[in-house]
Amino acid sequence: MTRLKDAVDHIAKAVIKQRDLLDRLDSIGDSDHGTNMARGFNAAIEALDALEDDSTKNVLHTIGTAFSENIGGASGPLYATAFLRAASVCDKDTTFNIENVEKLLGAAIEGIKKRGHSDVGEKTMLDVLVPVYRCFTPEQAKDKTLYQCIEAAVKAAKKGIDYTKTIPATKGRASYIGERSVGHEDPGGMSSLIMVRELFNFLKY
Template structure:
């Protein structure tokens, strides 16, 4: 699916462009989230450029593997798990619609929860990804198109990011400073927001 590859190219470029912002947000951690995400996406795009098979399953699998092999810290294994869990549910004919996104994103989030031993309210990427996922559930999606669900998801992602400023970190290096992490946006939540937002921006054109 060349459309999926094009979307990932767009998202990767946006994340790489925001490398310094993500590093600054990670100043209460290791200050390398942006560098790590840029490295992971660069490796993923290089691997995808060499592919002939651009099925959804293969693309997600390659991205997950690239993240696993090229990103250290907490974010690499978590994002790798998310993509690989989604890939495991795909077949050669998987196409995107509201139900498919709900299923794949649900599997990705479940993988992140188990790998990171985390949930919402702990100042992590899940504070963005779970509200985004809810936008694709039957209760929230209703009769909306996939595009409209993604548009709604961008707003939910921003609200989730803002929420991370109001709570202390309980995971990762940032948890060492406890209450002093309040007032800071979580870098993983920000990188998740960027991905959701840039997918929407890609689909607008």
């Protein structure tokens, strides 16, 4: 198993472990975000175990396909789109450096925006992912290592999830309760935070 597949395995298990938390956070929606994420990552792990060509492009495409084929709800198709769009801007030799992470995240975010007809400030995963993306832009990444950028991204993600508590939901089932969603963290934002945090934790060892 390559280091990328090891990282995905670590992240997947961390998200699956937080299934109940994510379902509880989704009480303002369908209460199934954690269940859906666990289903998607379990399918992704199984597919990756059988993958022979484990290039970055193929790994990301395999995860996206697993999510697309195994998850319903709102966040599943959005995550599927994110991984597939990221895969689409890879070539067979793409490795993880600051420039490539910026490119992959940028493509993923644009895919989420178009698929979800959403943007920052609407209590979605974008309120976490866009601040994370900015940590890899030339303005913020200057003189930093990739590891330092990911460390900064964890802090940005935490600020993003805190921000989602202060605004009403305008997308998905949670939008039905409007202002009553204030005070609740966005579950999609939380799963994004977990993924960024666990990538950082994986790279520490």
